[in-house]
Amino acid sequence: MLTVEQIESFYGPSQALFGVDLQVNHGELVALMGRNGMGKSTTIRSVFGLTPARRGRIHFRGRDITQRSAHRIAQLGLGLVPEGRRCFRSLTVRENLVATARPGPWDLQRIARLFPRLEERWGQSAQTLSGGEQQMLAIGRALMTNPHLLVLDEATEGLAPVIRQEIWRAIGELKEQGLSILLVDKSLRELMPLADQCVVLEKGRNAWTGLPTELSADLRDRYLGV
Numbered sequence: 156m157l158t159v160e161q162i163e164s165f166y167g168p169s170q171a172l173f174g175v176d177l178q179v180n181h182g183e184l185v186a187l188m189g190r191n192g193m194g195k196s197t198t199i200r201s202v203f204g205l206t207p208a209r210r211g212r213i214h215f216r217g218r219d220i221t222q223r224s225a226h227r228i229a230q231l232g233l234g235l236v237p238e239g240r241r242c243f244r245s246l247t248v249r250e251n252l253v254a255t256a257r258p259g260p261w262d263l264q265r266i267a268r269l270f271p272r273l274e275e276r277w278g279q280s281a282q283t284l285s286g287g288e289q290q291m292l293a294i295g296r297a298l299m300t301n302p303h304l305l306v307l308d309e310a311t312e313g314l315a316p317v318i319r320q321e322i323w324r325a326i327g328e329l330k331e332q333g334l335s336i337l338l339v340d341k342s343l344r345e346l347m348p349l350a351d352q353c354v355v356l357e358k359g360r361n362a363w364t365g366l367p368t369e370l371s372a373d374l375r376d377r378y379l380g381v
């Protein structure tokens with residue numbers, strides 16, 4: 156589905172990634188992990204062409220997307236739920252969802268089934284939603300593009316426990332439905348039962364890759380600080 160090979164990415168003269176590798180197979184949920192500032196968001200930004208990789212290769216569904224524009228990459232079926240839940244604040248929930256819609260199995264009805272709480276607020280403007288509801292809307296917007304791969308960057312960060320539970324339940328349902336998912340999150344307890352593979356970054360490099368069950372206390376302490 157997605158293969159990232161030895162990418163190196165920069166912010167101006169400052170190098171953030173020093174040869175990151177990553178693979179997401181069809182139907183897999185891959186957790187991208189690491190402490191703050193280790194390069195998780197930059198890896199995602201590079202996959203989406205937002206901080207294009209200067210070296211290395213990124214393939215998505217057999218196509219080389221390394222040099223493609225962000226717009227073209229999204230069209231190929233990569234759905235992003237960015238850090239900071241960007242929605243059109245003055246549009247209603249429904250309008251936000253319709254704005255990103257592309258043909259496929261995901262439509263308003265299916266989003267309503269996944270997040271009943273959102274359906275109750277269809278006519279409200281996005282700016283009146285709570286942080287958790289905005290996050291559900293951000294996930295809904297990404298799903299409405301009918302992606303082959305859904306990428307979530309810190310989808311549960313800073314949310315109330317009950318809302319976090321709802322979002323983890325939804326992510327679990329998406330995985331059960333066979334959607335391929337790449338996810339950045341620090342909630343180990345929720346991630347561990349869902350993840351097929353963990354990729355840990357440190358200082359812009361791969362530090363460890365393996366099964367969640369292999370992520371020992373020692374590794375957690377060394378790479379995640381937990």
Ligand SMILES: Nc1ncnc2c1ncn2[C@@H]1O[C@H](COP(=O)(O)OP(=O)(O)OP(=O)(O)O)[C@@H](O)[C@H]1O
Nearest residue numbers: 166169170171189190191192193194195196197198
């Ligand atoms: N816009 C930017 N301009 C310059 N440097 C940046 C920018 N964004 C990130 N960096 C730097 O790139 C490196 C990787 O940051 P990145 O945001 O990818 O880490 P992260 O693992 O996602 O961290 P967090 O968990 O805090 O989101 C850090 O050294 C960071 O300071």
